[in-house]
Amino acid sequence: MNLDPTNLDRLRQRIQALRAKTVANGCTEGEALAAAAKVAELLDRYDLSLADVDVRQSSCxxxxxxxxxxxxxxxxxxxxxxxxxxxxxxxxxxxxxxxxxxxxxxxxxxxxxxxxxxxxxxx
CATH class of the missing domain: 3.30.1370 (Ribosomal Protein S8; Chain: A, domain 1)
Structure with missing residues (x-):
């Protein structure tokens, strides 16, 4: 699925926010697992990898x-x-x-x- 740059940026921000939901950041284990599952679902739906998300936010x-x-x-x-x-x-x-x-x-x-x-x- 092709995303325009604005929607891709929103998706990247959403994935980053979900990735920040960890036990170390105060979430319960269930919340952290649910966030990780949602990240996996979004990456699969939009045919992205974590590297795609991380590299797109990196500047040259x-x-x-x-x-x-x-x-x-x-x-x-x-x-x-x-x-x-x-x-x-x-x-x-x-x-x-x-x-x-x-x-x-x-x-x-x-x-x-x-x-x-x-x-x-x-x-």
Whole structure:
């Protein structure tokens, strides 16, 4: 079932509210189980997963990896593949201090890309 962005946002908020109904948050065990069952029903009805709900609320960020050299190095040939592997975008920025690679995407993806870039650059 296709949802427009407004209805999808309402559904996401409803699912998040239901997911917050836990014993740790003051609900009885029965209330928490009923909320979990409703979440499962909504996800099934709209053919979504929890990842879909969580990712849709995440915003994209950028994270830069600084290279302290002005000339091109072998790392330059790898960065595009690293970004593709990690599911993000990348671009090169250059100034007097050196080169920086800017990764853009979801937080976990850009952190993985920067970490992998650092490992390759160190090697």
């Amino acid at each position: 960020e950028q994270l830069a990896y600084e290279v302290q050299r002005n000339k091109r190095i072998l790392l330059d040939e790898c960065v595009g593949a690293i970004a593709e592997f990690c599911g993000c975008r990348v671009w090169r920025e250059k100034d007097r201090a050196g080169v920086r690679w800017v990764f853009f995407g979801l937080r976990a993806d850009i952190e993985a890309a920067c970490c992998l870039t650092e490992v390759i650059d160190s090697a």
